[in-house]
Amino acid sequence: MNYWPLLGVAIVVIGFVLRYNPVVVVVAAGIASGLLAGKPPGELLALLGESFVSNRALLMFAFTLPTIGLLERAGLREHACAWIERFHSLTLSRLLIIYLAARQLLSMVGLIDIAGHAQTVRPLLAPMAKSAAERTQGTMRREDMQRIDALAAATDNVGRFFGEDVFLAFGAVLLIQGFYAQNGIVLEPMQIALWALPTAIAAFVIHAIRIVVFQRRLARNDHA
Amino acid sequence: MLDLALFYWLLAAFLFYAGWRNARERRWLHAGFWGVLALLFAGGDWILAARKSGDALPAQLAGIGVIALALLAVGMRREHIEEAPLEQRRASAQRLGHWLFVPALLIPLVTVLVVLFGAKIQFGATPLFGDGSITLIGLALASVIAAIAAILVTRQPAMRAPAEGRRLLDTMGWAALLPLVLATLGGVFAASGVGEAIAALVSSAIPTDSRLACVLAYGLGMVLFTMIMGNAFAAFPVITAGIGLPLLIHQHGAAPGVLGALGMLTGYCGTLLTPMAANFNLVPAALLELDDPNAVIRAQVPTAIPLLLVNLLLMYWLAFR
Numbered sequence: 001m002n003y004w005p006l007l008g009v010a011i012v013v014i015g016f017v018l019r020y021n022p023v024v025v026v027v028a029a030g031i032a033s034g035l036l037a038g039k040p041p042g043e044l045l046a047l048l049g050e051s052f053v054s055n056r057a058l059l060m061f062a063f064t065l066p067t068i069g070l071l072e073r074a075g076l077r078e079h080a081c082a083w084i085e086r087f088h089s090l091t092l093s094r095l096l097i098i099y100l101a102a103r104q105l106l107s108m109v110g111l112i113d114i115a116g117h118a119q120t121v122r123p124l125l126a127p128m129a130k131s132a133a134e135r136t137q138g139t140m141r142r143e144d145m146q147r148i149d150a151l152a153a154a155t156d157n158v159g160r161f162f163g164e165d166v167f168l169a170f171g172a173v174l175l176i177q178g179f180y181a182q183n184g185i186v187l188e189p190m191q192i193a194l195w196a197l198p199t200a201i202a203a204f205v206i207h208a209i210r211i212v213v214f215q216r217r218l219a220r221n222d223h224a
Numbered sequence: 225m226l227d228l229a230l231f232y233w234l235l236a237a238f239l240f241y242a243g244w245r246n247a248r249e250r251r252w253l254h255a256g257f258w259g260v261l262a263l264l265f266a267g268g269d270w271i272l273a274a275r276k277s278g279d280a281l282p283a284q285l286a287g288i289g290v291i292a293l294a295l296l297a298v299g300m301r302r303e304h305i306e307e308a309p310l311e312q313r314r315a316s317a318q319r320l321g322h323w324l325f326v327p328a329l330l331i332p333l334v335t336v337l338v339v340l341f342g343a344k345i346q347f348g349a350t351p352l353f354g355d356g357s358i359t360l361i362g363l364a365l366a367s368v369i370a371a372i373a374a375i376l377v378t379r380q381p382a383m384r385a386p387a388e389g390r391r392l393l394d395t396m397g398w399a400a401l402l403p404l405v406l407a408t409l410g411g412v413f414a415a416s417g418v419g420e421a422i423a424a425l426v427s428s429a430i431p432t433d434s435r436l437a438c439v440l441a442y443g444l445g446m447v448l449f450t451m452i453m454g455n456a457f458a459a460f461p462v463i464t465a466g467i468g469l470p471l472l473i474h475q476h477g478a479a480p481g482v483l484g485a486l487g488m489l490t491g492y493c494g495t496l497l498t499p500m501a502a503n504f505n506l507v508p509a510a511l512l513e514l515d516d517p518n519a520v521i522r523a524q525v526p527t528a529i530p531l532l533l534v535n536l537l538l539m540y541w542l543a544f545r
Binding site for chain 1 (some may be wrong): 264295313317410411452488503
């Protein structure tokens with residue numbers, strides 16, 4: 001067994017940890033592994049080119065950009081924000097759970113960057129969550145306010161991560177498909193994306209329970 | 225009639241357009257990057273056909289193109305490209321309301337319709353959809369229809385669509401290419417025997433006859449590598465080549481689609497746990513001016529750990545039905 005090609009894996013790990021440009025790191029790792037496996041340079045170049053070209057499908061998501069860009073120009077993100085603002089009279093837990101569900105559903109249909117930490121969490125969700133908590137708890141300690149901020153950001157991450165994998169054109173689904181195709185296993189993206197649904201549901205249930213528990217604890221601390 | 229090659233040409237045209245716009249704005253690195261990529265897309269079928277018939281030269285040129293892309297990526301900076309003014313966007317949002325969601329929703333809707341019914345549509349003896357994955361053709365067609373719908377709904381000139389698409393493409397920059405180069409790496413690793421080497425190492429450490437031990441090694445391997453690299457995409461080709469393919473799919477007969485989807489999502493649990501995924505975990509803590517830079521990770525741990533267990537269980541049950 002020739003273990004030298006494993007140095008390619010080490011290059012990926014070290015390159016990402018040291019924050020070099022990921023594209024260079026990945027291409028360098030491929031070249032290193034190929035050379036260490038004893039491939040002649042000409043053969044390696046052809047392998048690199050063929051492997052890249054046969055994975056072209058992974059850039060298919062770029063087809064959705066003109067639509068999303070045009071809608072953004074016409075106020076897509078502003079409309080989403082106006083929509084979230086309508087929930088200003090909800091309790092903390094309801095607000096965060098509805099946001100979680102909306103974020104997951106929007107990501108599932110490909111509207112992934114419509115929301116996010118800069119777009120919605122800082123300007124909207126975090127302040128709304130804090131004022132919702134203040135309505136029921138009265139004035140709060142600084143550390144509790146910060147915990148609410150952090151939970152709002154976490155809710156956005158969970159909603160995004162465990163929604164986007166259900167969208168067919170998302171990079172992860174196409175990466176899985178492309179990887180298998182390179183190894184002789186042919187799948188349609190839908191055969192992959194559907195299997196992300198059970199985890200999406202589990203993520204919603206687990207995080208929603210945590211939000212409810214968080215609000216109860218907040219209320220209890222207040223009376224203590 | 226409509227086959228995948230046609231849409232790759234269309235995509236190449238869009239990439240050429242992005243390169244041309246950058247050239248006009250004297251952003252030469254970006255212009256070169258999208259230009260080389262457009263050539264690789266336009267010449268793709270020819271490169272693969274030549275390689276199959278024994279002519280390696282076009283594929284070698286493509287390999288040089290890939291190396292050129294990597295070198296160009298180093299110099300690319302993310303620049304903010306001017307958007308429509310906020311007041312104008314707000315007014316437009318108020319006027320159009322929920323209509324703004326309609327074109328975007330057409331993308332998944334039309335894709336699913338094409339996948340379900342596309343194979344049955346034909347004109348005379350010619351089927352409407354030709355060679356290539358029906359999902360990808362459906363997605364490309366759906367995106368074109370959605371773009372037309374967006375032009376109609378927003379009443380913008382048609383050329384605004386590629387112009388705004390190019391704005392988003394340049395905002396992503398080289399990051400748009402990351403999934404593609406990682407899949408490429410998966411191919412190179414496979415041909416270089418990296419998978420076999422990892423599998424040999426793992427086999428000496430765990431009882432590979434046990435299905436459970438292999439599932440645990442794969443799931444926890446994804447989490448660990450994602451936490452170290454801060455990116456589940458990067459962990460996927462390494463761990464799946466080393467553990468997923470040889471041990472779970474080939475030896476234990478796991479269903480590849482299930483394993484891939486759940487493996488990636490298990491990696492995502494790792495993303496929730498690591499400061500290496502700075503965009504998701506450290507940047508929001510800074511944006512919200514939190515005292516503890518790891519506050520968002522702390523808020524995510526109690527969700528990530530149970531979800532990780534659920535994923536491992538789902539993998540164990542669903543992949544071996």
